[in-house]
Amino acid sequence: MPKNKFGIYIANYGISNDPQDYIDLAILGENNGWDGFFLWDHVFLSSNKTQPFLDPWIILSAVAVKTKRIKLGTTVTPLARRRPWIIAKQVSTLDHLSKGRMILGVGLGIDLDFSNFGENTDLLIRSEKLDESLHILKGLWANKPFTFKGKHFNIKEVEFFPKPFQDKIPIWVGGTWPIKKPFQRAAQYDGVFPLKAGEEESLSPNDYREIIKYIKQYRSSVDSYDIIKSIYTTGIKKEDEWINDYLNIGITWFVEAIWPGRDSSLDNIKKIISRGPPPIK
Numbered sequence: 001m002p003k004n005k006f007g008i009y010i011a012n013y014g015i016s017n018d019p020q021d022y023i024d025l026a027i028l029g030e031n032n033g034w035d036g037f038f039l040w041d042h043v044f045l046s047s048n049k050t051q052p053f054l055d056p057w058i059i060l061s062a063v064a065v066k067t068k069r070i071k072l073g074t075t076v077t078p079l080a081r082r083r084p085w086i087i088a089k090q091v092s093t094l095d096h097l098s099k100g101r102m103i104l105g106v107g108l109g110i111d112l113d114f115s116n117f118g119e120n121t122d123l124l125i126r127s128e129k130l131d132e133s134l135h136i137l138k139g140l141w142a143n144k145p146f147t148f149k150g151k152h153f154n155i156k157e158v159e160f161f162p163k164p165f166q167d168k169i170p171i172w173v174g175g176t177w178p179i180k181k182p183f184q185r186a187a188q189y190d191g192v193f194p195l196k197a198g199e200e201e202s203l204s205p206n207d208y209r210e211i212i213k214y215i216k217q218y219r220s221s222v223d224s225y226d227i228i229k230s231i232y233t234t235g236i237k238k239e240d241e242w243i244n245d246y247l248n249i250g251i252t253w254f255v256e257a258i259w260p261g262r263d264s265s266l267d268n269i270k271k272i273i274s275r276g277p278p279p280i281k
Contacts, residue, residue, distance in 0.1 A: 004247065006277035007036030007255040009075055009230060010269075013045065013053040014260030019062065021266055022054065025273060026063040029070060033276040036071035037063060038105065038255060041078070045112045051260075057090055064098035071101050075193060075228075075255070076174040078109025080126040081119055084133035084153060088140040092164045100165040104137075105193060106130065107174030107182070128152060131185065134171065141169065172226060177203060177211055187218035191226030191252075202230070205245050212250045228253040232262070233278045235271075240278045247280060254278075 008029045016022065026037040039056035060072050072094070079087065087104075095102040108130060111121045120126070132150040139146040143163035148155040170190040175182025176197035186192035194211050196203050203211075208227065216222060229251045233240045243254065254277075258269055 005035040005253045009038050009255035009257045011040045011259040012056045014051050017052040022059045023062045028273050030067045038073050038075040041074045073103035075105035076107035079133035080129035084136040095164040103170045105172040187215045193228040226252045230257045235275045244281050
């Protein structure tokens with residue numbers, strides 16, 4: 001069974017006005033044994049007009065230059081509010097800049113990231129745009145002449161150079177369990193990042209067993225397929241032992257969630273990251 005990996009899963013808002021702080025946190029993560037640094041991708045979510053929102057793509061570009069080993073990505077980017085050909089070029093460029101460490105997380109996003117800017121919030125339309133965008137990304141990254149005619153996007157014959165650094169950029173698809181459609185979509189790609197629908201509590205080990213069972217219905221194997229679990233640890237061994245309940249059931253990545261609602265002063269975040277991934281049996 002492959003080694004479990006541990007990542008930092010951090011909000012791109014409400015933590016700092018200074019992008020350099022995020023870059024420093026990523027470097028700190030690499031130096032303290034973390035395997036990944038993943039930024040949320042939001043634009044504006046609240047009525048707090050002074051809450052800082054920073055662009056994850058620009059931060060990740062700087063992180064790519066300042067680190068050597070740690071995986072990088074977004075969790076998750078709502079492709080329905082992006083132009084897929086722009087994302088294709090941004091991700092491919094980041095993949096070269098990081099020498100093949102890029103992972104793209106995608107999903108439907110949340111209403112406020114759309115409604116605040118007059119964009120369509122209809123879930124069906126967002127779902128259609130997400131599926132078309134994913135098809136376009138794969139087509140443009142293939143380094144062959146590509147055309148596309150869909151309901152929302154149309155592309156005349158183009159060929160994108162250079163191809164990504166990796167032979168295949170991993171795509172993780174987010175979804176809320178037990179809503180099934182996102183998990184059918186996720187099964188077609190390289191990983192799934194599940195959240196609990198309608199509840200704040202974490203997905204249980206049995207939830208993950210059911211998710212993996214469901215994913216297996218839509219793909220021939222889950223070998224080399226990523227299953228991601230968001231975690232919140234204290235750094236106290238006894239209090240964090242619950243993580244062991246999630247081992248050996250197929251989860252490949254555990255990502256430490258850091259967001260403004262947590263005690264998210266920079267000093268505290270540095271302490272969380274400096275203690276390294278939680279110990280496991």
